[in-house]
Amino acid sequence: MPLTLRWIPKTILLLCLLLLTSSCTWFRPNQAPTPTAPLGRPRQPRHLLLGNPSKATADAITNGNNYLINRPQYSLSYNNAKRIPNWVSWELNQSWIGDTPRKNTFRPDAELPDNWYKVTPADYTRTGYDRGHMVPSADRDNNPDNQTSTFLMTNIVPQTPDNNRGPWVDLEEYCRDLVAQGKELYITAGTYGRKGTIGRTSQKVTVPASIWKVIVVMNGPRRYPSDVGPRTRVIAVDMPNEPGIKDDDWQKYRVTVDQIEQKTGYDLLRRVKPEVQARIESRVDN
Template identity: 55%
Template sequence: MLNWNTIFKPRKRLKRAVSAGLGLLLAGSLAAGCAQLAAHVLLPDPTIDSVHLALGNPSEATAETRNENNYLIVRPQYALSYNRGKNIANWVSWQLDASWLGRLPRSPFMPDPSLPQGWYRVTTNDYTGSGFDRGHLLPAADRNARPEDSQSVFWMTNIIPQSPDNNQGPWEGLESYCRTLARRGHTLYIIAGGAGEGGTARNGPRNTIGRSSNPISVPAATWKIAVVLNPGQTLEDIGTDTRVITVIMPNDMGIKDNNWRDYRESVDTIENITGYDFLSVLPDEIEEFLEAKIDSR
C-alpha cells in the first residue's frame, strides 16, 4: 500500500423547459440548447440545502464569484466545488440509489454555461491529443435515468484529466461496484476529486493540458469516499457499523488490471492530503471512528 502522506504534504484539517433545451441540442442548435438547459436545471443554487451535501460541504465552498477557487455549484443531480485556477472541480458530491440508474445513451461533452461571466469554459477539444481521458467524477452511468440528468454530468466542470489506465481500470471497477450496491437497495453518499499535480497518460507525464492561456490541471491522484447505507436505512441510521469505502489511486498508466480494493485508505488520509473536512455533520465520535477505519469487505 502506498504511503500517501509521504507523497502529498499533509495539511491541517479544517475539522470543525428541460425537454425544449434537449430538443434544441439534438436538432444541432448547440448555443440555444445550452442556454435552455442552463436556464432550467444548471444554474448554481446558492443554497446548500441539497441531498448531495447531506454529509457536509468539505471545503466550505460558496456560490460567490470572489470565491473563484472554491466555487459552489448545486444542481438537482449533484453538487461540486469548482476551481477556476485549475479549470477542474475540487470535488463532486452526489447521492446514489437505484432511482438514478437507467439505460440512456451517453450525451455529448459540453462547456458549462453556468460558470460566471468572464470565466474560461473548458471544451472537449482542450483534451484532444493530450493522451488523458475526459474522466467523469460523477460517472455517466450514475445519472442516466432522465435526459436532463444524463446531460448534466457531461458538462466539463464534472470532468478531469484522467489516465486511461486509472479511468478504465480500478476507478471504473469501483464505479460499477457502487452501482451494484445501489441496485441491491443500498443508498450511497459519494464524493470524489483529484489531489496533487502531475499525472501520466499515453503521451507521458503532464502537469497541465489544454491551452497555455487557460491550462487545465492534471491531478496526481484520484480519490473517492462512499458512505453505504443498508436497504431501508436513512442518514439518521449512520453509526460506527456503517460501511465507508475510501480509495486513492495514482493518476498513472500501468494500473488498468489492478483491483480497486488495492487502493483502499482511510478518510483521515484523504483529509490530510486535501485539507478538507468530510462527514462533518455527523456526531464527533461517529465521524472520528468512521474516518479512521479502512474498508475490508
C-alpha cells in the first residue's frame, strides 16, 4: 500500500480529537460553568436574579405602564403614564465600584418607543424636586459608560431634597459599606402613590408619595435564588417623599417586604422558594 494511504486515517483521527478537545468543556477544567435556566424558562438578566416584581414586558403597545428595559447596568419597569420607573433592580458587588468622577449627564432615554414622550432634565427645573436616582451613580462608577447610564431620565424620579440628600443617600452609602465588606446585594427600588405632577409641557411627570427599597444581602458574589435562605438578611425601607426628614436615620423607615408588596401589588422575591419568602418577607431588619 502506498505510504500516503497508510497515514491518512491517522491524520483524520487526530483532527477529530483536536476538534473535540477545542469544543468540549470536559477538557477545560479551569473554566467556570455558565449558569443556565431550567428547560422551558428563559434566562433572567443578572439584575433580575430574584425575579421580575411586576412581570414587566417589553411590549410598548399593551404594557406601556409596565414596560421592561434591560440594560447591562440594571433592569427597570417604566410607567409611560407616570413618566417615572415603577421599580429598578440591580446587582451590587465590588466589581461595580470604582473611582470614576461624577458627571451630571442627565438626559432623555432614547431607547423608549419613538411615539412616547421622553422626559428631559428641564422638566425638573425650578420645581423644588431633585432628580433622584434609583440606581445611584456611585453604584456604577467602575467606568464612565456604566456611571453615565444612571443619568438616563428613566432611572430618575422627582424626590424631595430632604429625602434624597438625607436618609436615602445614607442608605445608599450603607449599602456600599456592606459591599466593601465582601457582601453582594440584590436591590430593587421603586415608588408608589401620587402627590402631584411636574413638567414644562402637557406631558407631566408624576411625583410619588413614597419611595421604597428592598436589599437582599448575600455573603459572596455570583449567587443564585437557591442561596437565599430563612436567615438571609433583607433590608426593606419605605420613606415618605416629604420635606423635613433630612436628619432622620434611614433605619427609622424599616418595614417588611410584605408591607411594600401590599402597597405596590408586586411580588418582590418571586424566584425565592415560597417557604423562604414567608420567613424573610415578614420580618423587619434589626
